[in-house]
Amino acid sequence: xxxxxxxxxxxxxxxxxxxxxxxxxxxxxxxxxxxxxxxxxxxxxxxxxxxxxxxxxxxxxxxxxxxxxxxxxxxxxxxxxxxxxxxxxxxxxxxxxxxxxxxxxxxxxxxxxxxxxxxxxxxxxxxxxxxxxxxxxxxxxxxxxxxxxxxxxxxxxxxxxxxxxxxxxxxxxxxxxxxxxxxxxxxxxxxxxxxxxxxxxxxxxxxxxxxxxxxxxxxxxxxxxxxxxxxxxxxxxxxxxxxxxxxxxxxxxxxxxxxxxxxxxxxxxxxxxxxxxxxxxxxxxxxxxxxxxxxxxxxxxxxxxxxxxxxxxxxxxxxxxxxxxxxxxxxxxxxxxxxxxxxxxxxxxxxxxxxxxxxxxxxxxxxxxxxxxxxxxxxxxxxxxxxxxxxxxxxxxxxxxxxxxxxxxxxxxxxxxxxxxxxxxxxxxxxxxxxxxxxxxxxxxxxxxxxxxxxxxxxxxxxxxxx
Amino acid sequence: xxxxxxxxxxxxxxxxxxxxxxxxxxxxxxxxxxxxxxxxxxxxxxxxxxxxxxxxxxxxxxxxxxxxxxxxxxxxxxxxxxxxxxxxxxxxxxxxxxxxxxxxxxxxxxxxxxxxxxxxxxxxxxxxxxxxxxxxxxxxxxxxxxxxxxxxxxxxxxxxxxxxxxxxxxxxxxxxxxxxxxxxxxxxxxxxxxxxxxxxxxxxxxxxxxxxxxxxxxxxxxxxxxxxxxxxxxxxxxxxxxxxxxxxxxxxxxxxxxxxxxxxxxxxxxxxxxxxxxxxxxxxxxxxxxxxxxxxxxxxxxxxxxxxxxxxxxxxxxxxxxxxxxxxxxxxxxxxxxxxxxxxxxxxxxxxxxxxxxxxxxxxxxxxxxxxxxxxxxxxxxxxxxxxxxxxxxxxxxxxxxxxxxxxxxxxxxxxxxxxxxxxxxxxxxxxxxxxxxxxxxxxxxxxxxxxxxxxxxxxxxxxxxx
Numbered sequence: 039x040x041x042x043x044x045x046x047x048x049x050x051x052x053x054x055x056x057x058x059x060x061x062x063x064x065x066x067x068x069x070x071x072x073x074x075x076x077x078x079x080x081x082x083x084x085x086x087x088x089x090x091x092x093x094x095x096x097x098x099x100x101x102x103x104x105x106x107x108x109x110x111x112x113x114x115x116x117x118x119x120x121x122x123x124x125x126x127x128x129x130x131x132x133x134x135x136x137x138x139x140x141x142x143x144x145x146x147x148x149x150x151x152x153x154x155x156x157x158x159x160x161x162x163x164x165x166x167x168x169x170x171x172x173x174x175x176x177x178x179x180x181x182x183x184x185x186x187x188x189x190x191x192x193x194x195x196x197x198x199x200x201x202x203x204x205x206x207x208x209x210x211x212x213x214x215x216x217x218x219x220x221x222x223x224x225x226x227x228x229x230x231x232x233x234x235x236x237x238x239x240x241x242x243x244x245x246x247x248x249x250x251x252x253x254x255x256x257x258x259x260x261x262x263x264x265x266x267x268x269x270x271x272x273x274x275x276x277x278x279x280x281x282x283x284x285x286x287x288x289x290x291x292x293x294x295x296x297x298x299x300x301x302x303x304x305x306x307x308x309x310x311x312x313x314x315x316x317x318x319x320x321x322x323x324x325x326x327x328x329x330x331x332x333x334x335x336x337x338x339x340x341x342x343x344x345x346x347x348x349x350x351x352x353x354x355x356x357x358x359x360x361x362x363x364x365x366x367x368x369x370x371x372x373x374x375x376x377x378x379x380x381x382x383x384x385x386x387x388x389x390x391x392x393x394x395x396x397x398x399x400x401x402x403x404x405x406x407x408x409x410x411x412x413x414x415x416x417x418x419x420x421x422x423x424x425x426x427x428x429x430x431x432x433x434x435x436x437x438x439x440x441x442x443x444x445x446x447x448x449x450x451x452x453x454x455x456x457x458x459x460x461x462x463x464x465x466x467x468x469x470x471x472x473x474x475x476x477x478x479x480x481x482x483x484x485x486x487x488x489x490x491x492x493x494x495x496x497x498x499x500x501x502x503x504x505x
Numbered sequence: 506x507x508x509x510x511x512x513x514x515x516x517x518x519x520x521x522x523x524x525x526x527x528x529x530x531x532x533x534x535x536x537x538x539x540x541x542x543x544x545x546x547x548x549x550x551x552x553x554x555x556x557x558x559x560x561x562x563x564x565x566x567x568x569x570x571x572x573x574x575x576x577x578x579x580x581x582x583x584x585x586x587x588x589x590x591x592x593x594x595x596x597x598x599x600x601x602x603x604x605x606x607x608x609x610x611x612x613x614x615x616x617x618x619x620x621x622x623x624x625x626x627x628x629x630x631x632x633x634x635x636x637x638x639x640x641x642x643x644x645x646x647x648x649x650x651x652x653x654x655x656x657x658x659x660x661x662x663x664x665x666x667x668x669x670x671x672x673x674x675x676x677x678x679x680x681x682x683x684x685x686x687x688x689x690x691x692x693x694x695x696x697x698x699x700x701x702x703x704x705x706x707x708x709x710x711x712x713x714x715x716x717x718x719x720x721x722x723x724x725x726x727x728x729x730x731x732x733x734x735x736x737x738x739x740x741x742x743x744x745x746x747x748x749x750x751x752x753x754x755x756x757x758x759x760x761x762x763x764x765x766x767x768x769x770x771x772x773x774x775x776x777x778x779x780x781x782x783x784x785x786x787x788x789x790x791x792x793x794x795x796x797x798x799x800x801x802x803x804x805x806x807x808x809x810x811x812x813x814x815x816x817x818x819x820x821x822x823x824x825x826x827x828x829x830x831x832x833x834x835x836x837x838x839x840x841x842x843x844x845x846x847x848x849x850x851x852x853x854x855x856x857x858x859x860x861x862x863x864x865x866x867x868x869x870x871x872x873x874x875x876x877x878x879x880x881x882x883x884x885x886x887x888x889x890x891x892x893x894x895x896x897x898x899x900x901x902x903x904x905x906x907x908x909x910x911x912x913x914x915x916x917x918x919x920x921x922x923x924x925x926x927x928x929x930x931x932x933x934x935x936x937x938x939x940x941x942x943x944x945x946x947x948x949x950x951x952x953x954x955x956x957x958x959x960x961x962x963x964x965x966x967x968x969x970x971x972x
Contacts, residue, residue, distance in 0.1 A: 100740075101620055107619065111618075151567050152574065244711045330620065475710075
């Protein structure tokens with residue numbers, strides 16, 4: 039035998055032994071369990087269950103804005119799917135929210151160069167008069183610039199905030215941009231504006247307006263709140279820059295409808311040893327109305343349902359694995375708030391929680407937010423994800439997804455399985471958020487990561503504690 | 506001096522001499538002229554004139570569908586720009602066409618899974634009743650499959666043709682796809698359909714419906730003619746595949762308005778020796794109404810205007826260079842047909858013709874369609890374009906752009922400066938055809954190619970003859 043080959047083989051044998059040794063030496067898992075995790079991981083990588091789920095949800099239900107018939111259909115869909123997948127317990131819990139409906143929206147540059155614009159009403163916006171509102175545009179670079187403008191700076195005008203968000207893998211361009219969506223109409227009205235339009239919170243290269251939540255403030259006049267596509271914002275900016283007055287018309291027909299009700303849909307694979315303790319994974323079932331909510335958050339729904347199913351394919355877990363599909367996230371985390379309220383007494387039973395709500399691109403990082411005693415176990419989970427291309431950040435300050443914000447007060451053990459969000463804000467809250475934007479292969483990598491995570495957190499010898 | 510460096514320098518000197526020798530040896534150009542071509546080429550590569558033109562056209566005019574106020578504004582814009590650029594002669598020639606106006610369009614899946622679809626009326630479509638037309642969908646893979654279906658196969662239904670076009674650099678996927686756009690509504694009506702919708706003629710990954718010309722046939726019932734985005738076609742196909750009846754509603758409000766009139770706008774840099782002989786370059790000034798016609802064909806307008814300006818920056822050419830901005834191309838080459846009719850007696854004065862109407866991506870190929878006697882000159886032009894990354898195909902069977910089709914009967918010397926069309930049908934005839942899709946650097950490469958072409962064809966010792 040050639041010396042090089044001998045040496046190579048020795049290396050391989052050593053590596054193989056090392057893996058076995060590592061498995062055998064685990065303080066948290068038996069060798070059999072570690073084998074099972076590997077098998078589950080591979081099973082997830084070979085499975086199109088999540089794809090089938092998100093295809094079904096986006097096709098057979100479609101858009102599902104809180105309080106709409108689509109939302110109701112989604113709840114029925116989720117209950118039926120959980121049951122069909124053999125979850126041990128399936129139930130719903132109500133959540134109320136301020137209901138808002140979009141009827142229509144359009145906009146145009148009236149002068150100096152008449153042309154239509156692609157616009158969307160922001161959530162919660164009031165209607166304009168039937169023929170829209172027509173006024174001269176005053177442009178600001180950012181919400182801060184508007185805030186710093188003199189009172190009456192925008193008197194009788196339509197304020198246009200032209201801030202462009204940055205593209206980043208971790209989506210950190212969203213924070214600086216989103217404040218203008220949430221509060222722009224309030225500040226514009228305070229400066230005397232009769233309407234508000236912003237460059238969408240968007241990294242897109244395509245002509246879609248991005249919707250999203252916005253709010254009004256008591257005592258401040260409500261004015262129409264809207265966003266135009268990047269291409270239209272470029273156009274409006276160029277026309278304003280020519281120096282002549284630019285007049286636009288915005289026509290939004292929408293309505294606040296009082297209190298609406300929807301339902302968190304919950305499916306549980308019940309634990310054999312500690313059924314009350316549970317791993318919480320999930321996404322949100324609702325979506326905005328413009329697209330079919332494939333990336334936001336059909337993917338998260340499908341990934342976590344499939345992961346729980348596959349993670350329990352070798353037998354029931356020690357602790358329960360609970361998939362929570364939150365209601366009315368887009369309108370302000372209403373499902374999550376309701377869950378925390380309804381389950382307050384048992385929130386401390388959560389041994390690990392993670393939400394998938396950042397699209398369907400590859401998970402590139404894993405991290406925890408747990409008591410120091412759990413860090414060796416976290417490292418074991420991370421090691422098992424390494425072959426999926428997931429990096430262990432080991433900062434132990436993970437957040438765990440928007441619907442887990444209301445849980446933070448309870449210091450539950452939270453986890454972040456961070457998806458690559460480079461392209462996420464190309465599609466976020468647009469009509470372009472459709473099934474074709476999901477890569478089935480990347481979806482499988484997500485399911486594998488969640489399945490590994492759920493299995494290991496549910497079956498570890500000792501439970502994970504929060505900080 | 507190091508031997509390697511000496512050898513390198515000798516090589517460089519030899520190469521430099523070779524270039525000079527090649528220049529000096531030209532049968533068609535003086536050394537001074539060849540120097541000028543090189544300078545013009547560089548000038549074009551350094552110039553943002555074309556960008557400024559297309560930015561101005563798409564921003565200050567915007568959409569310019571034949572017969573609309575935008576079209577009228579575009580004609581005024583073009584006349585003013587030609588004059589401002591110092592063209593020697595600027596004039597317009599009328600062209601008439603069947604005018605058609607789009608008011609609104611919308612569509613939705615009604616059952617089994619209600620959701621909106623992104624749709625566009627195809628040019629020339631009739632209106633539906635005010636509340637749209639609602640019927641069950643019958644799907645066909647292609648126009649051929651529909652043609653081969655039994656009579657009454659689509660009785661009372663809406664025909665959906667689900668053919669997906671292929672992506673190719675030379676756009677050759679368009680031909681097989683476009684027939685369903687032009688004639689789909691006729692064939693569907695012949696099979697008893699009450700409405701027609703097709704998957705857009707599109708390679709796009711985004712949720713835009715692509716409009717484009719369609720026609721009716723005398724004696725065949727007119728039914729609504731429309732196209733949905735790729736994402737919506739995927740969705741509709743999936744629902745049909747589930748096996749239950751799928752009902753949709755299509756609502757198009759549009760109108761044929763009788764005969765409209767627009768104008769070819771023509772700017773000429775008049776030749777000093779043979780003013781009647783001319784190089785014809787151009788694009789079409791009109792666009793569809795959904796986008797701002799940046800790629801189709803603001804780019805062609807800007808490229809050829811800028812090229813003529815830059816090609817004559819060293820002095821007036823021997824033969825004239827005429828930029829023709831054709832009217833109403835999108836409705837069926839009406840401006841081009843009018844040009845040929847009005848200028849029939851002098852068409853034979855054209856020494857070279859090329860139209861830029863395939864977007865704004867890099868020109869990758871050059872070819873001619875000329876008398877054999879002109880081939881050495883064609884090779885000289887091609888050699889001068891080589892440094893721009895343009896390949897000489899040397900098949901001598903170029904077509905020269907859609908507006909040159911009506912010229913073919915006269916066997917004019919036609920040229921193809923072929924743009925890379927890989928992405929062209931992502932944007933073609935959509936709302937997404939906006940200025941941000943143009944790369945200023947690639948635009949300059951186009952201008953340089955056209956400037957080299959126009960200069961050399963206009964200034965060659967002998968004129969180019971057609972086949």
